Amino acid sequence: MLDALRGVRWPARRAVGAAPPGAHRSTQKGTAGEFTEYRLYRQGDDPRALDWRLLARSDRAFVRLSDDRALLPTWIVVDTGATMDFPPTASRSKFTFAKQVAVGLAAVAHASSDPVGVLVVTATGVQRVPPRTRRGTVQELARVLDAMTPGGTTALAPALASLPVHARIVLLTDCLGDADATLQVAAAHGAAGALFDCVHVVAAEELVPPDGPHLVHEAGRAMPERVLSSRTVATYRANFDAFRRDLATRWRGTGAGYTEVTTGGEAARAVRAVVSGRSLPHEPNATR
């Protein structure tokens, strides 16, 4: 998968704040780099930035400005709730797929010299690896994620609130936990300058349930008896589609990115969809 992602770039959706030089367009304007605009000379500006030819032509003093590039620390947050461990017997559960996508995103960010770290919320606490740019960071993150096992109920919102606002935060989750609280945190961070991306991991078996009548229930959650049969599957799919559409609308409404990926697809393809901001065909809202 990492070979398939070689050369993939993950530019920030908008200009980032002041930061050490990096690959992302910065909100700061400087005199180095690619020319972007002219500005009237103000007292205190560096005279070397004056455009003398324009001065000669127009008798007015203008300074050449160009965008600065800045680093963008990337935090990858992986949900380890019990609902992520589905299907339990399949070779690729939602959690396994989320780990693969997380490693792929980390590799892409690291290739752009961005610091990348991971935050995993487990039932016992929060596992945090701060963003780093040194060699071996991706492998270290992969080892940390491999050591994790999903289970229990985990609240993502408090962990997300602890993250810095001047960063790119990618959340890999199935949105079946504290989705509303997480969305509020994401909206607040986004308003403060963070770049949020929600990667909604959906199991193929959730989109197309197995045939035959089944008495369905959620692990670790008390709920009334529900029967999934040929008579109720259409309603189920309509409800689930509406839920996902609503999620997409709300996430994008906060200015965050939203990408839905399914375990039936390839992890590399999912990573490309996240970094490019494209929607995959199965997503209920195919436009962004």
Next chain:
Amino acid sequence: MPTFALPWLFGAAVAASLAVVGLHFLSVRRPPPLVLPTARFVPEGEARAVARQPRLNDVPLLLLRVLALLCAGAALAGMRWPNTRASTLRLVVAEERLAADSSWRDSVTRVLALDDALVDVHAAPGAHVEAGSVLVAATQRAAQLVTHHPTLSRVELTVVLPAASRSIAGFTAWRAQWPGAVRVVVHDEIGKGGRPATRASTVAPGRVSSTSVRVTGAERDDIVAAMFSLGGARPSSLGDADGAPPAVVIDRTRGESGAGVKVEAAPVVVHWPIDGVPTGWTVLTHPDTIGAVVANGTVLVGPFVRVAVPSPALRARLDSAQLAARPVRVLAWWSDGAPAALEELVNDRDPDAPWRCARTVAVMPPRGSDLLLSSAADGLRQVVSAPCGASVVSTRGLRDEQGGGTPASGGARAVGYTLSDTLSDTLGSAAAAAPADAFRGAAETRAGSDPWWLTPLLLGLSLVALLFEAWWRRREAA
């Protein structure tokens, strides 16, 4: 199309299978549980409502149960799988020893196996004794085959008779029962095991020719000697120097004396002891009186004392339906039906040697009585002094009186055929067959399947299905 010996039993199995199918429709088993993280999006509902939907549940289990029921039902009902689609049955019934000859059977089958007909060569024991036994065997065999092969619609019968038989009265009686034409073939080759007609004096039933009779071991004024002297017998001992060997020797020596006439002494040796207990007979512990003795259609009434009955061994051979090595028949009866005189064929295995008979008579005339000299005793005298084999009749006269016409059904007279001594000459001619439906229902219901291995096979299949069903059920529960 298979048939069943007990169709109602298979019908019960089918009914049980339908009941099982109905139960699978009505099953109210709860659906299996499934962990689904997105179960919150499934509308709430009652599990039993799903179970009441009219659709088959557990189709593999249903199939296994129905298979087990039907196989067990078919096995117990005696499934019969016909191995032929033929519509014509060509039945050949021959005397037992001829039918046992495999080369003869093969040659007959080869000649008759045309037009996809079913050919069956069947043995009729007792054709030597009663020619009608072939028709009895033919009727039974036709009923069996017609019941087993429902595709059969007509039966062509050919009977192969020995050249001579003790009686043909049964043939005439049974002929009317066969609802069609009968081909009668007289086979001289049967003389290898029986007697060719030329070796016996073929006279009409009930008639015997006179023969020379010698009475030995008689006392002075013996009534039996006097009886045969009236008929031309000479009451003299063996070794009489008159030069002419007797055809019949009557030995009046007492049975336990051990000095009787040897069987080889004459073609017919009659042991008629003075004490009324012939060789091979058992002495009655309490002799009884009997009012008459019947022989050759005549009744001799008198105060006879019965002192002996045939021994159990003799009785068994007399009652045996099979032709024994030394066949025994009754010459005379007491008025209560018990045998009073028996005849035993001796030296019947050598086809070239003349017949010999050993006769035993247990009639003890009353002391001082002249009953045996009356005309009423003629019948007894005739059967005792008749030549050996004289009572056999030729079967060459067995054919229908009427000629022409069409085959009848249900017991009416039918078309006869020209007799032929060569089997192949006769078999090639066209035959008017009896309808097969006349025999359906006549065969006794024989339990068991046909072929025989169908029952164990179906029972085994049923058992395997049941075991697999139990395993499948446990697997689903797990």
